[in-house]
Structures are given as C-alpha cells and as structure tokens.
Amino acid sequence: MAALLHVFSAHVEEVVGKMTEPALVFTLYYHLDLLRKNGHFACQDTKKDTIDYIPGVRTIEPKDMMSYLQETDTSSVCHQIIFNAFQDARGADFILCNSVEELESETISALCEEMSFFAVGPIFPSGFTKSFVHTSLWSESSCNQWLNNNQLCLGARPDIVSSVDADLLPVGYREEVGDRGMLMPWCYQVEVLAHPAIGGFLTHCGWNSILESICCKIPLLCFPLLTDQFTNRKLVVEDWNIGINLSNEMLITKENVSLNINRLMGEKSGDEYRKAISQARQILENALTQKGTSEKNLDQFIKDLTARIQGRAKIIHIEIFL
Structure with missing residues (x-):
C-alpha cells in the first residue's frame, strides 16, 4: 500500500508527500481514473488486456498491478485508505520518492511533467552494508x-x-x-x-x-x-x-x-x-554522489521548498498586520 506522509512543521502541513515505493507503483495509484475509464479497475468484468495508456509506462499486464487494483470489491478499509492518500497526494506541492531516476527514467520523467516529483533514493544510511545498526524492536539473532x-x-x-x-x-x-x-x-x-x-x-x-x-x-x-x-x-x-x-x-x-x-x-x-x-x-551509488541525480534532486527540492515556505510566510505576515 502506498505510504504518503506529511512532514515538517504545521506551517507547511500540506506541502510535502513522501513515497516509500517505486515510481511505477505511485503512478498506477495516481492514475486510478485512467484505469477506471479503460475498464482495468473497479469493474465487475475487469479487462485482462495489456495496459498501455499510463503516462511513462510503456506496458504493464493487469496481473502485475498492485493486488488492491486487481480486486473487484473496492469498498474495503484498505481501498479507502489508498483513495484518501492519493487524493491528498494530488494536493501536495512536492512528492519525494525512494527511487532513482536512472532505474525508472520514463516513469519519473512523465511524473515530473505533472507535478514536482523528486526521486531521492536510495534512502539508506551511508555505509549501512558494512556497519550494522539494528533498528527492529524484535529480538534479533545473528546467523x-x-x-x-x-x-x-x-x-x-x-x-x-x-x-x-x-x-x-x-x-x-x-x-x-x-x-x-x-x-x-x-x-x-x-x-x-x-x-x-x-x-x-x-x-x-x-x-x-x-x-x-x-x-x-x-x-x-x-x-x-x-x-x-x-x-x-x-x-x-x-x-x-x-x-x-x-x-x-x-x-x-x-x-x-x-x-x-x-x-x-x-x-x-x-x-x-x-x-x-x-x-x-553502481547506478544507486552514482545517484548518491555529489553530482548524482538523487543528490541534485534533493538539493533542488530543498531550494524549492525554502522558496515556497518563504512565500507563504510573507502572505501570513501581511494578513497578521492587516
């Protein structure tokens, strides 16, 4: 299921969404309207033919969509959470995704034409494969x-x-x-x-x-x-x-x-x-270098977010003094 979280302070509560899944998953959920229109979702007789109309996705088979999109009954609690989450996503000023441009170039490029979408992955601590910090609350054993x-x-x-x-x-x-x-x-x-x-x-x-x-x-x-x-x-x-x-x-x-x-x-x-x-x-490693795409995207996101916050602060300030 998609995880969309609002972060930062209350002053920018609706500004940022964080996507913890690949861009392909995000764009399929984001374009539910197209899937409905073409009979591939929320239909009693759901079509089984190849899906070739999602922007940035050349083709995908219905069996390869998320399990919630393969179900005919869309009234479950999980479906409602998904619908609400992606309704919120449409109102977000920025979307951060834990993926890398070079791995999902066409999908991410298409999303960037529709919104401020930033691929900033992989989101792991530096050197995490060599220095192990256990973060689970479960009792862990070593093998x-x-x-x-x-x-x-x-x-x-x-x-x-x-x-x-x-x-x-x-x-x-x-x-x-x-x-x-x-x-x-x-x-x-x-x-x-x-x-x-x-x-x-x-x-x-x-x-x-x-x-x-x-x-x-x-x-x-x-x-x-x-x-x-x-x-x-x-x-x-x-x-x-x-x-x-x-x-x-x-x-x-x-x-x-x-x-x-x-x-x-x-x-x-x-x-x-x-x-x-x-x-x-190597693609993941390159993306995290100083000139890598994920590093550049993160820098650009910070610049854009700072400019947006400053712009809103001026408006709030004017309203207070008036």
Whole structure:
C-alpha cells in the first residue's frame, strides 16, 4: 500500500508527500481514473488486456498491478485508505520518492511533467552494508557463525509475523533439513545479505528488500504475495533482469523451485543476473554522489521548498498586520 506522509512543521502541513515505493507503483495509484475509464479497475468484468495508456509506462499486464487494483470489491478499509492518500497526494506541492531516476527514467520523467516529483533514493544510511545498526524492536539473532561455515547460501525471509500455531513447519521438517539450513525467528536482513556466503535472496519483493539486495549485489528469487509486491516483481524480473520468478506456474512444485534456485545461483546460468545487479548497484551509488541525480534532486527540492515556505510566510505576515 502506498505510504504518503506529511512532514515538517504545521506551517507547511500540506506541502510535502513522501513515497516509500517505486515510481511505477505511485503512478498506477495516481492514475486510478485512467484505469477506471479503460475498464482495468473497479469493474465487475475487469479487462485482462495489456495496459498501455499510463503516462511513462510503456506496458504493464493487469496481473502485475498492485493486488488492491486487481480486486473487484473496492469498498474495503484498505481501498479507502489508498483513495484518501492519493487524493491528498494530488494536493501536495512536492512528492519525494525512494527511487532513482536512472532505474525508472520514463516513469519519473512523465511524473515530473505533472507535478514536482523528486526521486531521492536510495534512502539508506551511508555505509549501512558494512556497519550494522539494528533498528527492529524484535529480538534479533545473528546467523554469522553458521554462514561462515557455508560457502553458498540462499537467504529467505518468510513474512509470518504471528500465528496461533506454535510451529508452522511440517512435521519432521527440521530434522530433514538438519545442518543444511538455519531457521531463525528474526535477524537483521542487511547483515545476512551482506555476508559473502549469500548467493541469492528468496523474497516477497518488498521495496526496501529489493533496494537492500541491490546494494548488497544479491540476485533475487521472487515470490510476491500482496500489495505492491507484484509490481515490484515486474521491475526486478522484466525491466532490470536482476532476478527471476520462484515459479512461472500456478502450481509450485519442489522440482520447479529447485530448478530456479540452481538457475539463479549457478556459476554460468546466474552470471547474467549477478552482472545486472552489479550494474544496478553502481547506478544507486552514482545517484548518491555529489553530482548524482538523487543528490541534485534533493538539493533542488530543498531550494524549492525554502522558496515556497518563504512565500507563504510573507502572505501570513501581511494578513497578521492587516
């Protein structure tokens, strides 16, 4: 779901929106009116043909839209939150997005023609892949000792927060896996991804996870389930070629999973994904340099925001004295 937050002081409460997802997700939500008009959203008989009319998006299949846009019932609380959030976005003077111009150039360029849109990502602390600062309130464990004793591993993050079951794993699973894998209730994801033993990342394709994986140069094995994960998967697999699908079939078999893991992490078969994600990381690094696009965009945003605040302050000042 889109996260649009108002920041700064009460004097500029409606000035800035912050987007924590890629520009592709933002523009699809932002152009809900076009999706409705063309029968791809909020219709009983939703069209399944290719979508080719969103500004800055060459084509996208309906199955690659966010899960909330694939539902016919749009009366849920989540839908209302989305509608309200993007109604607010239309009134914002500036939008900040945690993405990079070079990764989504056409989409971002089209958005910049409609609004003051600034791609300022990736929003990570400097050197975060080398100096780990744990920020989760969950009790975190380290798996470094186990990773140090293994040469090549697939990192996986099952997004199970809570359950009434004491153990969600099949009977006998732990015994069968033995020391070939390590199961942990919670750990610091970046610390795992940055470990030299990791050669792939099985992920639901959350946006922060994708950016972290790029920064650590770890190709992705994609298994989206909800919200923006389907759209993020499209960027990873089809647009950037930095990962593959866990399965291309509705029925996921162990043979299919094994095949794709070996394809992603193989010395020869996985080389193209490792090269692509290394190039993607270089794009992120370049964007954050002094002459990089994200750094320039952030500087321009600060200048524009300062000018807007000063202009409003003069008006308030005049009204007070009158």
